[in-house]
Amino acid sequence: MALFDSAPRVFFAAAALRLVLLVYGGWQDAHSAVKYTDIDYMVFTDAARYVSKGETPYARDTYRYTPLLAWMLLPTAWEAPAPWSSVTFAFGKILFALADVLAGWLAVQLLTRFYRLSPERALRYVAAAWLWNPMVANISTRGSSEGLLGVLVAALLWATLTRKAVLAGLILGLAVHFKIYPFIYGISILWWWDAERDGAVSARDISWIFQALRFITPSRVKLTLSALISFAVLNLVMYNQYGMPFLHHTFFHHLTRIDHRHNFSPYAILLYLSAAGNTESHFEALAFLPQLLLVVVAIPLVLAKKSLATTMLAQTFAFVTFNKVCTSQYFLWYLILLPFYLPSSEFIRKPALGISAALLWVIAQALWLQQAYNLEFLGLSTFVPGLFLASLFFFAVNVWILSIIVCDGGQSMDLDFQDKE
Amino acid sequence: MKRRITYIQRPEAPFAPEQVTLLSKSVQIEGLDAAREDRITFDLDDLPEELRAVCRQSQELHIRWATERPFDAIAPFASRVSPGLHVHYTPVTAGQSSDALCSVLRTAFGVVEDDVICTSPEDSFIAPPLRATESGIAASLQYHTQLPSLTSLVDSLVKTACAGDGPCTAHDLTLLLKADNVDLDFDITSNTLTMSGVWNNAPESVWSETIKGPVSKADKVEFGLLGAEKGIDADEIKVGGLLAVVGEDKKLKPTMFSFPSRHHALPQSAGYMVSFAEPTGLHPTMSISIPRSSLGLPPAPDDTTCGLYTYLTLPSSVFADQYQIGSTDSLFLRSHNLAGLRAHAGETDLEAPDWVVKRWGSTWLIELATPDLDSAVQSANWTATIPLHLRYLNPSESGYRSADVPWPVVFWACSAEDEEAGMGINPFDRKHLGYDSLFAPRTLFYQFHPRSDRLVEEIDFPVLHLKDGEGLFKSRNIELATCAVISLGFLWILWRLVQVTWSSGLGSNGKTERSHKHDKKE
Numbered sequence: 001m002a003l004f005d006s007a008p009r010v011f012f013a014a015a016a017l018r019l020v021l022l023v024y025g026g027w028q029d030a031h032s033a034v035k036y037t038d039i040d041y042m043v044f045t046d047a048a049r050y051v052s053k054g055e056t057p058y059a060r061d062t063y064r065y066t067p068l069l070a071w072m073l074l075p076t077a078w079e080a081p082a083p084w085s086s087v088t089f090a091f092g093k094i095l096f097a098l099a100d101v102l103a104g105w106l107a108v109q110l111l112t113r114f115y116r117l118s119p120e121r122a123l124r125y126v127a128a129a130w131l132w133n134p135m136v137a138n139i140s141t142r143g144s145s146e147g148l149l150g151v152l153v154a155a156l157l158w159a160t161l162t163r164k165a166v167l168a169g170l171i172l173g174l175a176v177h178f179k180i181y182p183f184i185y186g187i188s189i190l191w192w193w194d195a196e197r198d199g200a201v202s203a204r205d206i207s208w209i210f211q212a213l214r215f216i217t218p219s220r221v222k223l224t225l226s227a228l229i230s231f232a233v234l235n236l237v238m239y240n241q242y243g244m245p246f247l248h249h250t251f252f253h254h255l256t257r258i259d260h261r262h263n264f265s266p267y268a269i270l271l272y273l274s275a276a277g278n279t280e281s282h283f284e285a286l287a288f289l290p291q292l293l294l295v296v297v298a299i300p301l302v303l304a305k306k307s308l309a310t311t312m313l314a315q316t317f318a319f320v321t322f323n324k325v326c327t328s329q330y331f332l333w334y335l336i337l338l339p340f341y342l343p344s345s346e347f348i349r350k351p352a353l354g355i356s357a358a359l360l361w362v363i364a365q366a367l368w369l370q371q372a373y374n375l376e377f378l379g380l381s382t383f384v385p386g387l388f389l390a391s392l393f394f395f396a397v398n399v400w401i402l403s404i405i406v407c408d409g410g411q412s413m414d415l416d417f418q419d420k421e
Numbered sequence: 422m423k424r425r426i427t428y429i430q431r432p433e434a435p436f437a438p439e440q441v442t443l444l445s446k447s448v449q450i451e452g453l454d455a456a457r458e459d460r461i462t463f464d465l466d467d468l469p470e471e472l473r474a475v476c477r478q479s480q481e482l483h484i485r486w487a488t489e490r491p492f493d494a495i496a497p498f499a500s501r502v503s504p505g506l507h508v509h510y511t512p513v514t515a516g517q518s519s520d521a522l523c524s525v526l527r528t529a530f531g532v533v534e535d536d537v538i539c540t541s542p543e544d545s546f547i548a549p550p551l552r553a554t555e556s557g558i559a560a561s562l563q564y565h566t567q568l569p570s571l572t573s574l575v576d577s578l579v580k581t582a583c584a585g586d587g588p589c590t591a592h593d594l595t596l597l598l599k600a601d602n603v604d605l606d607f608d609i610t611s612n613t614l615t616m617s618g619v620w621n622n623a624p625e626s627v628w629s630e631t632i633k634g635p636v637s638k639a640d641k642v643e644f645g646l647l648g649a650e651k652g653i654d655a656d657e658i659k660v661g662g663l664l665a666v667v668g669e670d671k672k673l674k675p676t677m678f679s680f681p682s683r684h685h686a687l688p689q690s691a692g693y694m695v696s697f698a699e700p701t702g703l704h705p706t707m708s709i710s711i712p713r714s715s716l717g718l719p720p721a722p723d724d725t726t727c728g729l730y731t732y733l734t735l736p737s738s739v740f741a742d743q744y745q746i747g748s749t750d751s752l753f754l755r756s757h758n759l760a761g762l763r764a765h766a767g768e769t770d771l772e773a774p775d776w777v778v779k780r781w782g783s784t785w786l787i788e789l790a791t792p793d794l795d796s797a798v799q800s801a802n803w804t805a806t807i808p809l810h811l812r813y814l815n816p817s818e819s820g821y822r823s824a825d826v827p828w829p830v831v832f833w834a835c836s837a838e839d840e841e842a843g844m845g846i847n848p849f850d851r852k853h854l855g856y857d858s859l860f861a862p863r864t865l866f867y868q869f870h871p872r873s874d875r876l877v878e879e880i881d882f883p884v885l886h887l888k889d890g891e892g893l894f895k896s897r898n899i900e901l902a903t904c905a906v907i908s909l910g911f912l913w914i915l916w917r918l919v920q921v922t923w924s925s926g927l928g929s930n931g932k933t934e935r936s937h938k939h940d941k942k943e
Contacts (some may be wrong), residue, residue, distance in 0.1 A: 003452070273885065275774065275817065276776060276815045284903075305927065375702075379700040379882075402914055404920060410917075
């Protein structure tokens with residue numbers, strides 16, 4: 001398709017899509033009682049307003065993010081005359097949309113340089129999964145901050161593949177500070193980044209002590225230290241400024257929260273039961289075990305050295321699938337990693353498989369959403385069996401897709417060795 | 422003990438002098454069509470032990486009860502509160518409230534401890550925004566619960582305060598069961614507890630009774646028969662009629678006086694209806710409908726500005742999102758015919774399920790938009806809608822639970838520019854209604870009349886459907902199925918990872934190829 005010949009054209013279209021949505025969103029907000037802008041964006045901008053008045057962003061209930069976000073959105077608190085006020089209000093959305101496009105650009109760079117894709121194919125995959133994906137453009141222009149994670153993850157991958165250990169560490173620390181979950185990428189990057197990645201000759205015949213010592217490489221040390229330092233410095237600065245509420249809302253809340261509201265997680269009904277005191281075994285207290293064993297230990301250990309991006313995708317997919325809480329914004333977390341995985345995946349090699357996977361995923365979502373609609377808007381008690389079975393089915397579909405990603409990851413091979421030669 | 426019984430006749434009600442006879446030790450009433458107020462002032466020593474103990478630990482205690490039945494509220498008894506039991510409480514020392522209050526609510530008032538939570542005022546009451554009132558500050562803690570009948574209170578008083586030969590009798594007390602409003606007021610300065618009941622209509626269409634004078638010198642019984650009408654000033658009520666101190670006065674004394682009144686009744690046509698659109702789902706919308714024709718400004722003094730308000734008293738399982746209805750977006754407000762959220766207090770956590778909520782609920786003062794009465798569009802009713810949300814409740818056997826939402830009160834509030842001026846003396850004044858303290862002291866309230874057979878709406882909640890120990894989806898099976906499915910999913914992925922390791926190890930797939938190349942080069 002001629003459209004994908006030119007990178008500027010693809011990026012221009014992506015930017016235009018977002019611009020149209022931004023303008024449309026502004027129009028809808030001004031003309032309809034049903035707002036285009038996400039509720040979360042109102043939380044961010046309220047928090048930014050508190051910050052601009054010298055108060056803490058946590059004065060806004062349900063602000064559960066790093067103060068960095070409120071700081072970044074300070075321009076939204078500027079008072080401006082009429083036409084400009086809508087621009088200052090949209091500042092954060094513009095930022096999120098630009099972050100989207102930047103993430104897409106980084107992905108294209110990586111695909112052509114390290115994954116040996118022709119520019120046209122690279123553009124095609126990135127456009128399909130990310131740049132032209134209406135869900136991605138919609139989420140960022142509605143003002144959800146999840147899009148920022150996209151650019152952080154793309155940048156982390158870029159810094160890693162271009163062997164900038166300190167930069168990768170700094171980005172990792174920032175990403176974890178922003179939204180705890182990217183710490184899982186730290187594990188796979190560390191395991192991936194062995195001495196051979198830095199050009200050392202592989203040595204198989206040495207004793208295990210030397211093998212163990214060889215694990216500690218300058219790159220790994222630099223990465224770890226810079227990640228710890230950026231994470232610690234950011235937290236110290238924020239703690240110094242906002243004290244315990246910062247720690248509580250940014251981190252502890254997410255670790256201790258039990259979201260009782262229905263969500264896609266297979267644990268949802270069990271959590272409702274146990275929170276209301278109706279369970280005997282408290283299996284849900286161990287929910288972190290299968291999740292972390294897969295995400296932090298098994299998947300990185302087996303796959304990371306074979307293909308870093310696929311490993312990160314599998315980790316994210318497993319993290320979301322096995323999480324105690326799962327809402328649709330979490331699905332955005334793995335979209336940015338799809339262009340790295342899809343070109344060599346079985347889903348593309350066997351279109352029938354790919355289409356069935358996509359269909360099953362959508363059907364499982366639709367089944368769940370129908371039950372949730374009946375509950376939420378029609379007031380029918382669909383917790384069991386409706387929502388319960390729908391969430392288990394959705395979980396099963398996700399596990400099946402994950403198993404294919406894992407198999408693909410086992411057969412794949414990062415091309416970046418050849419790249420160095 | 423002091424008792425004051427006042428009959429207020431509507432202007433159109435018939436009256437013949439022989440309907441009231443003053444005897445040497447009593448007053449006899451025959452077939453009188455009137456509203457009635459019975460106000461008894463108890464010395465603390467006469468009260469049931471537990472109630473006395475609570476008063477001793479109170480700076481102020483104001484209890485307001487309103488029936489769920491509809492009633493006409495006529496001047497000077499025009500004020501209204503939502504149905505149920507409202508408690509406004511200020512402890513003697515801030516932070517040291519009486520734990521006995523909750524147990525009194527259960528024992529003396531018969532509040533059923535089912536879903537209602539009351540452990541101690543600090544834990545279960547809410548703290549409304551403070552605002553200076555004429556009598557100092559508003560009560561610092563507030564409680565509400567549904568309470569259809571005052572049977573327990575009556576039983577308890579029959580056995581104690583009214584057991585002797587004082588001026589209150591068991592018969593008088595049983596009448597309280599049919600009252601529209603019952604108030605209990607204690608404050609530390611008077612050190613007495615006043616109980617007043619108001620009947621806007623006689624339970625059996627007319628009143629016939631004998632009011633006995635006091636037996637002991639310490640007691641006093643006052644009687645009044647008055648007709649009420651509008652005063653000369655817009656905020657005044659003028660009354661005229663007959664007064665007597667029973668057992669002292671030899672004949673009824675004619676009287677005529679007027680006083681400023683905080684609360685005024687709107688004409689009977691000014692009614693409102695409250696409903697929830699079906700299906701309510703997890704996000705019920707409360708509709709308040711008022712006939713457009715009765716939305717003209719009330720006859721308030723010229724120097725006041727008026728707003729149309731509603732005051733919601735919501736149980737903990739139902740709540741409003743303060744950020745949603747507190748929005749200043751004119752499109753949102755217009756779509757709901759609201760002017761804005763003016764005050765709120767209590768449980769407003771958007772995420773907490775009901776079983777972690779400790780306080781009884783929340784209160785919301787919302788200003789409603791008013792229609793453009795000149796506009797061509799003239800649908801019969803003006804409807805304001807208030808979006809609400811439900812909390813998660815405990816599972817039940819049917820899969821549903823219900824919550825009773827008392828109808829809110831709807832009124833015009835008209836405040837004068839001069840905020841500081843106080844209100845003149847009104848022998849029938851009623852304060853501490855929850856919403857009055859949110860306005861300037863000299864605010865006038867014009868009450869709309871609720872129109873329904875029962876002033877409580879029942880909402881059904883969908884909850885987890887759980888039959889104890891039976892059925893395929895009993896609690897144990899849900900646990901086991903969740904556990905099994907997740908374990909299987911986990912093991913399957915783990916198995917796939919093991920397969921990968923068997924076929925290509927933990928290292929890079931490119932590594933072997935690459936080291937071969939190296940070997941060749943060497």
